[in-house]
Amino acid sequence: MTTVGFLYPGHSAEDDYPRIEMLLASDVRLQVVHTDIGEDAHRVDALLEMGAGERLAAGVEELRLAGAEAVVWACTSGSFVYGWDGAHEQTRALARAAGLPASSTSFAFAHAVRALGAERVAVAATYPDDVTExxxxxxxxxxxxxVADRASGIITAAEVGTWGREQVLELARAGDHPDAEVVLLPDTALHTAGYLPELEEVLGKPVLTANQVTVWEGLRLAERTVREPKLGTLFASRPSPA
Structure with missing residues (x-):
């Protein structure tokens, strides 16, 4: 049994994790602990507070007790707003607090793009313009x-969590670009686990979504490779990067 821990802010699309666990149909357990979201706002100051070290550290003991072998901060915007260096420090602090290998969804996207051998991406975001930037x-x-980015201007994770299949497909279509090798949907508040094969079929290219890459990153940290085509190209055949 491989157990991977996830610190998920608030309640929006956390049901993607048990869905992914079922699709993996393996001896993999995805343990989710909810962190205090503070103010639910895709606004830089609120996101910096959401990703503060003390908020993340508060959930690590539960993950340790659950037997987690690695931990991922399951929030994209609450990590990339710190910048490249700040996001590294955030995950280093999380690793120290947990005593486990640690990462975040932002780094999961970077690692997943590399694993697919891609260099050019399009971003289809639920966020406002400044956060997308x-x-x-x-x-x-x-x-x-x-090569392209699309911002949807949604302020709260709660609203994003209500989006269904048609809205997710439209977001991906609108955000795609002919020069993009991969399309990224970066919000962990967005339900996507049930739509990955359809998204890739519609766009004709790999699609990376936040909760998908977050699980993949946790398995990578735990040195566990699991293949499942229903979770998209990332899980279909490519091994995790070293």
Missing amino acids: YFGVFLKSAGIEV
Whole structure:
């Protein structure tokens, strides 16, 4: 049994994790602990507070007791707003607090793009413009070219969590670009686990979504490779990067 721990802010699309666990159909357990979200707002000051070290550290004991072998901060915006160096410090502090290998969804995207052998991406974001720009800067720091980005202007995770299949597909279509090798949907508040094969079929290219890459990153840290085509190209055949 491999147990991976996730610190998830508030309550929006956390049911993606048990769905993914079922799809993996393996001896993998995905343990989710909810962190205090503070103010639910895709606004830089609120996101910096959401990702503060003390908020993340508060959940690590429960993950340790659950037998987690690695921990991932399951929040994209609450990590990339710190910038490349700040996000590294955030995960280092989390690793120290947990006594486990640690990462975040932002780094999961960077690692997953590399694992697919891609260099050019399009970003289809639920966020406002300024927050979306922070993600683009983060990706560029990882050596990834952002050929297009689309911001939807949604302020709260609660609203994003209500989006269904049609809205997710429309977001991906609107955010795609002919030069993009991969399309990224970066919000962990967005339900996507049930739509991955359809998203890739509609766009004709790999699609990376926040909760998908977060689980993949946790398994990578735990040195566990699990293949499941229903979770998209990332899980279909590519091994995790070293």
